[in-house]
Amino acid sequence: MEYMTVYDAAQKWNISERLVQKYCASGRIAGAEKFGSSWRIPVGAEKPKDQRREQSAPETQGKRGQSLSYPGLMPLMNTAFEPGKCLEFIDSMADGLEKQVALAEYYYFSGQPEKAIEQTQLLLRESDKNIQLSACLIYLYANLSVGEIQRARYALTAVQETLASDTEKHPEKRAVLSFISSAAAVLLHRPLPKELPPTQELLPRLPMGIRMFALYIIAHGVYLQKDYQRSLGIIEATLSMQTEEYPIPSIYLHLAAVMDYMSLKQVDKAKRHLLAAWELAKPDDFIQGFGEHHGLLGGMLEAVIKPEYPEDFKRIIAITYRFSAGWRKIHNPDTGHDVADNLTTTEFAASMLAARGWTNQEIADHMHISLNTVKYHITNAMQKLNVKNRQELKKYMLL
Amino acid sequence: MEKAKTYQVEGATLTIPLQYDQKTGKYMEVYPDFLEHPIYTPEGHPIMLTLEDACAFGEERSAGEGLIDCGSCRFYRPFSNTLLGVCGHERNRKA
Numbered sequence: 412m413e414y415m416t417v418y419d420a421a422q423k424w425n426i427s428e429r430l431v432q433k434y435c436a437s438g439r440i441a442g443a444e445k446f447g448s449s450w451r452i453p454v455g456a457e458k459p460k461d462q463r464r465e466q467s468a469p470e471t472q473g474k475r476g477q478s479l480s481y482p483g484l485m486p487l488m489n490t491a492f493e494p495g496k497c498l499e500f501i502d503s504m505a506d507g508l509e510k511q512v513a514l515a516e517y518y519y520f521s522g523q524p525e526k527a528i529e530q531t532q533l534l535l536r537e538s539d540k541n542i543q544l545s546a547c548l549i550y551l552y553a554n555l556s557v558g559e560i561q562r563a564r565y566a567l568t569a570v571q572e573t574l575a576s577d578t579e580k581h582p583e584k585r586a587v588l589s590f591i592s593s594a595a596a597v598l599l600h601r602p603l604p605k606e607l608p609p610t611q612e613l614l615p616r617l618p619m620g621i622r623m624f625a626l627y628i629i630a631h632g633v634y635l636q637k638d639y640q641r642s643l644g645i646i647e648a649t650l651s652m653q654t655e656e657y658p659i660p661s662i663y664l665h666l667a668a669v670m671d672y673m674s675l676k677q678v679d680k681a682k683r684h685l686l687a688a689w690e691l692a693k694p695d696d697f698i699q700g701f702g703e704h705h706g707l708l709g710g711m712l713e714a715v716i717k718p719e720y721p722e723d724f725k726r727i728i729a730i731t732y733r734f735s736a737g738w739r740k741i742h743n744p745d746t747g748h749d750v751a752d753n754l755t756t757t758e759f760a761a762s763m764l765a766a767r768g769w770t771n772q773e774i775a776d777h778m779h780i781s782l783n784t785v786k787y788h789i790t791n792a793m794q795k796l797n798v799k800n801r802q803e804l805k806k807y808m809l810l
Numbered sequence: 811m812e813k814a815k816t817y818q819v820e821g822a823t824l825t826i827p828l829q830y831d832q833k834t835g836k837y838m839e840v841y842p843d844f845l846e847h848p849i850y851t852p853e854g855h856p857i858m859l860t861l862e863d864a865c866a867f868g869e870e871r872s873a874g875e876g877l878i879d880c881g882s883c884r885f886y887r888p889f890s891n892t893l894l895g896v897c898g899h900e901r902n903r904k905a
Contacts, residue, residue: 771862
């Protein structure tokens with residue numbers, strides 16, 4: 412068989428040598444073989460196709476109208492696909508690191524953290540930054556879900572070190588680094604790293620699906636500042652601008668809208684967003700986000716999902732317990748906050764609404780439980796937390 | 811035998827059952843429904859739970875604090891180390 416060098420292939424396909432090497436390393440060029448520190452490529456090998464283009468995902472345009480490519484960066488999050496076709500999409504990907512990351516995303520978002528950990532642990536020191544950072548992010552949250560805090564901290568530190576030591580001047584790559592760092596910080600309710608560039612510089616440089624998720628992170632951050640209307644503005648604008656359905660970021664955006672609307676006591680609108688999130692999530696079993704956000708959804712899962720989908724509800728609550736226990740172990744010591752521990756999910760949901768000023772009757776009506784049951788849960792929560800009134804409940808309720 | 815705790819609240823004797831919570835390793839007080847089955851002090855004031863919804867006669871403790879529940883009402887007298895208290899409003903007093 413006749414071979415060509417990486418340089419020859421780069422010339423022939425009109426791409427950089429680095430990208431050719433990346434294609435070789437991820438197994439996307441049939442017959443390519445490692446040759447010393449480089450690769451030899453069969454002369455007849457075809458240039459790998461852009462996977463996102465094949466999946467009809469829109470391209471991101473650089474400032475000079477240049478098409479940007481982000482192989483390996485949270486490929487599932489960054490892909491528009493029909494709900495229910497997630498595994499089909501992953502199957503269609505060429506074997507390699509990008510596919511491994513996509514599979515890890517699938518495992519994580521469908522509430523299978525152990526498999527997500529298994530899938531990502533060998534990629535944490537991968538030289539390709541997109542792969543490495545994606546793996547770290549998944550590994551971090553998956554380990555929170557199984558209570559492996561040291562491992563979660565390891566991944567968090569790896570992300571922070573990469574950001575701090577980064578000398579990358581390429582703006583698109585800086586944007587990717589910033590996105591991953593924000594995702595690791597904001598969702599744990601930790602302060603944002605100082606090194607991050609301003610949002611307006613970051614967003615236009617991210618591809619569509621990642622940009623949507625970045626906007627979810629921003630909206631979540633704004634929610635934590637209690638600016639619910641602004642958070643909703645970000646969410647509604649993001650959702651209305653998408654030309655194709657990106658299920659993963661859309662689910663998270665809808666869930667953040669539920670948080671905002673519940674804080675504004677606009678239950679009908681919150682319900683609409685919850686159902687929209689559920690419609691996108693159910694076909695692929697993407698239930699992780701529901702479990703992660705339970706505490707902030709103001710009893711909405713109990714009100715809407717529990718009666719219709721009791722088995723799914725049980726699985727979501729199991730995720731909530733596992734995830735929130737891990738989350739608190741990092742959040743509480745790092746921030747000095749004292750988010751409620753030892754409460755059942757129902758106690759937390761009822762107490763959160765009580766702390767927000769809902770009457771017991773309103774909580775009972777919303778959660779479809781009796782007035783006495785509401786009081787039972789809130790008195791239990793107050794005793795466990797040793798607080799004397801609803802005002803004091805607030806500091807334990809992420810409010 | 812069921813565990814319980816007895817309180818003397820402004821002359822009224824109350825026995826509150828306790829329930830063990832495995833998660834916290836603590837005994838939790840299980841309060842009766844004071845709205846359905848009111849209990850009064852000898853002076854006719856109703857015993858309430860701190861977290862009962864505020865009634866029409868309630869007034870906030872201090873301006874701007876808000877009136878949500880008995881605990882935030884200036885007529886409510888909380889009893890220490892429990893979520894029990896006494897409503898001191900004349901309009902709620904038993905004739």
